[in-house]
Structure formats: structure tokens, C-alpha cells
Amino acid sequence: MSDWNTETAEWYAHKYGEYPTNKLGIEALKLPDNSIVIDIGCGTGCALRHAAKQVTQGILIGVDPVPRMIEIAREKTTSDSTASNIIFKVGSAEDIPIENNSADFILAFDSFDHWENQQQGLKEIHRVLKPDGHFIIVKDGGLPNNTEARQSFLDILEHSTFKIIEEQTIEDDEVLFTLWICKNE
Template identity: 45%
Template sequence: PLGCAGSTPVSGTQSLYSSSMKPSANKHHIPSNQIVWTEENALWYAEQYGDHISNDLTINNIELKPNDILLDIGCGTGTAVKIASIICHNGRIYGIDPIQTMINIAKKDQPLNIEFSVGSAENIPLHDKSVDKIIAINSIHHWNDYNKGLLEINRVLKSGGLFFISNDIVNNNDCGHGTGPLQTNKNIMSELKNAGFIDMTLHDYTLEDEGIHLIRSKKV
């Protein structure tokens, strides 16, 4: 239904990462290799963060148009794309997440112009050059292979399409998602450039003492 080859589903009770750890109450800034996603903690995560302000701040600042085709990578319970569906009322919206339980929750009260599917950044189940805009909200640090993920994003974006990376502002740190090559906004923008994206910009948006770093990039 979504297009080309799909991803292998991850069961809500199947271990996705190597070590056993339930996400802590310190937002959702946990290194991905420390999480084992089960149905229990997926439901817990959805209750804690499904309506986080980062969803509103992102959708309201990505230049959405009524006819846009939008993809959310790591859509979780689908809050962001459901907000976007009000703006993209003549377009089409796709949400993918590697966790089946998240997708099951997202499909509840699903608007007609949204399609949810199990999928990952490294294996996006969409055709080449089929999407106007792509968002990744607090998810890029959970990708297993960000180089492959960026190549996939480049593949499915239309020429001139936009890719937005949104990360929470945490204790004035760049990203707050642990260590690694994507720990800072500077490094993220460098990797985007290496992957062939252009016109990178970085803006901060805040509301009620919460905020996001929003990186905008463009496909040639």
C-alpha cells in the first residue's frame, strides 16, 4: 500500500535493542542501544510523550501546504502527523515506526489522509521521489544506520523537497540524546551536507519553557 519494498515488522514484545532498560522519566533522551521495546514500555512511552509540545512546535514551523505529501520517520503514536493532517487536508501523510505497538496506537482515530506502517529510516516503504517533506522528531538518534537513513530520505524526497530534523532543547545542550556522531547540531548539519543536502538552517522554537532545535535541509 505504501509503495516499494517494506520493512520487517518489529513485534511489540520483541527486543529491538541489545540491553534491557525501560525508558526513564527523564523525557525521551535515552541512547537507543539501552532500550528494549516491549508492549508495556511502548504503551508507557505513548502515555508519557504522545502529546509532547515538540510535535506542535515542529508541525507549525515546517512550511506545510494543503497539498503536501509528508512523511514522519519514527512517528511513534502519530500525534505529529495527526496535527499535520489538518493543514495537509488535500495532501497525503505517511507515518512509519519500527515498533508495531506504536503503529497500533497511531491507527486509533486515524484521519483518512494518513497511512501508518511499520518501517524505518533505513528502509522507507515509499517510491522514489514521492514525498515533498520529511520530518524526524526526536528520532534520528534511534536510527541503526544514519548514513543509510539519509540516503533513503534523499531517495524518496522529490527534487527540492525538504527534510526537517527536530530535537528537544535539553539543559542547553545541543540535542540531549547521549553520545555519538549526531550529538551536536553542528555534526548533524555536517552529515546532511555529506549526504548531499543543501541550504541547511538551524532555528530554535520555544513555548511554555519547552523548546526544539529545528534543522531544515533541502534536496537538490
């Protein structure tokens, strides 16, 4: 994420901070109320604020490599009374500041393509995810079945420890995106 800095964080937060994929993706998941959820590349924390409506007894942790983005996420979350169980940490997909085998769900909502090293990020997710946990990837715009980008994405997952167990294409008036639910093999 070397192109990300204070200026790009401000721009992103203004333009995409409350993007509809966050709300719609979380609604599609139906997270258990006692889950431990980590959002890699959490941006403004929008997905976690939506998740807090479902995960009322668990812990939600947002991780982002840009310190200003974490500041923005904290600022936006402080005023949300339903989000008292959200924590934000500076970190990257390649070096997640969380203990081994601790997460029930790890989210990558429109962040996977921004990781510096996707294979290292997948190894870290495997380390942090509980053995029966789920890794959720969202890609805005969806990936049609017969594209090079789709095949490249599937190849990366195939060479990791994850297997796709569910794929959904979600569309409403504002957005179209694909959501993959993966498990450790």
C-alpha cells in the same frame, strides 16, 4: 531501535505521545495543503494529526519500526475526524516502505538519534524525497552552538546529500527545541 518493543512503545505513548514539539514544529512549517508528508519514527502519530489540519488535500504517512507503536498511532488517529488522510506503515528510516521520489516533506521529529544507521537512513530519505522536497529534523532540547553533539549532528548531514537551508530554535513554556529544514544538494 533494538531497545524498542511493545513495552517501551506503551511507556513512550503514555509519557511523550502528545509532546508539544509535534504541534509547535508543524505550526512552524506551514505545510501546503496538497503535500505528501512522511514522518519517520512517527510514534503515536501526533505530528501527523497536527499536520492534517494544514494538509487537507494531500497524504500523510507515518512510519515506525515498532508494530505496537503503529497500532497505538492508528488507535489515536481513528477518533480524529480531521485525520482521514493519514496512513501508518511499519518500517524504519533505513528501509522506508515508500516509492522513490514521492514525498514533498519527510519529518524526523525527535527520532533521528534513534535510527540504527543514520547514514543509511539519510540515503533512504534522499531516495524517497522528491528532488525539490524538504527533510525536516527536530531535536528536543535544542543544540547550543558550541557543543560536541551539535557538531557531530552537522558532520553527519555534511557527509550526506542534504544541506541545511533554515534553522530555528523554538521555545515556549513547556519545551525548547531546534528545527532544521534541509534540501537535497
